[in-house]
Amino acid sequence: MADETPYYAPEELRSLGCVFVGRRVQVSRLARFYGFRGKLGDHTRIDDFVILKGHVDIGCFVHISSYCLLGGTAGRITFGDFSTTAAYVGIYTASDDYSSPLLTNSVVPDDLKRGVTGDVSVGKGVVIGAHCVVLPNATIGDCATIGATCIINGDFEPGSVYVTGAGRPQLIGWRDVDSVKAVQAEAMQRLQRGEI
Structure with a gap:
């Protein structure tokens, strides 16, 4: 029976709001879905204690580590292929x-509060370090790498490498985007040939 495995079966994921479930998707039964509507691409892995809310679309070969929150309640969160989060990352479309x-706070009537809402876009091959917070309207370009505990607000250029310094993200270098994309293309070709 499906409930004997540590992962949800594809039909269970569809009943939880997945409009598309790719091949070899592994979503822990300890992950939680609230008002979820989204896509899970091939070879996606979602670990224990992840919370998925609202609109979240996840590409192929994406790993969401334990204790992450993907809060797409006031916009859409999109993960490009080959992206990953370390543990305890929070991604918000409302703040x-x-x-x-x-x-x-979320239980106060809207006319008594002021907030910011917007989509969040995580490009292909992005790495988001542990305990990062991604705020509404953030765009993280392809192959960007963001070290632990950064607050991500605004646009991060493709290939940029950030670490936390004095509580703020500081650009320290660049990844070779063309090389990373070449390896991504090879992985996708292997997937299409059925080798992985």
């Missing part, structure tokens, strides 16, 4: 304005 003279 309150903490400097506002109004109230904050």
Whole structure:
């Protein structure tokens, strides 16, 4: 029976809101779905204690590590192929304005609070380190790497490498995007040939 495995079966994932489930998808039965509607590409892996809410589309060969929150309740979160998160990453499409003279939190009526909403785009081959927070309207370009504990707000260029310095992301270098994309293309060709 399907419930004897540590992973949801494809039909169970469809009943939880997945409009597309790729091949060899592994989603832990300890992951939770709330109002989810999204896609899970081939070879996607989602570990224990991940929470998926709202609109989330995940490409091929994507790994979402334990204790991550993907909150697509006020916009869409999109993960490109070959991207990954370390543990405890939070990605949000809605956030309150903490400097506002109004109230904050999700149970307060909308007319009594002020917030920011927007989509989040994670490009292909992106690495997001442990304990990062990705805020609404963030765009992380292909092959960007973001070290642990960064707050990601705005646009991060393709191939950029960031670490946390004095509480803010600091650009420290660049990845060879063409080389990374060549390896990605090889992996996709192997997938199409049925080798992986």
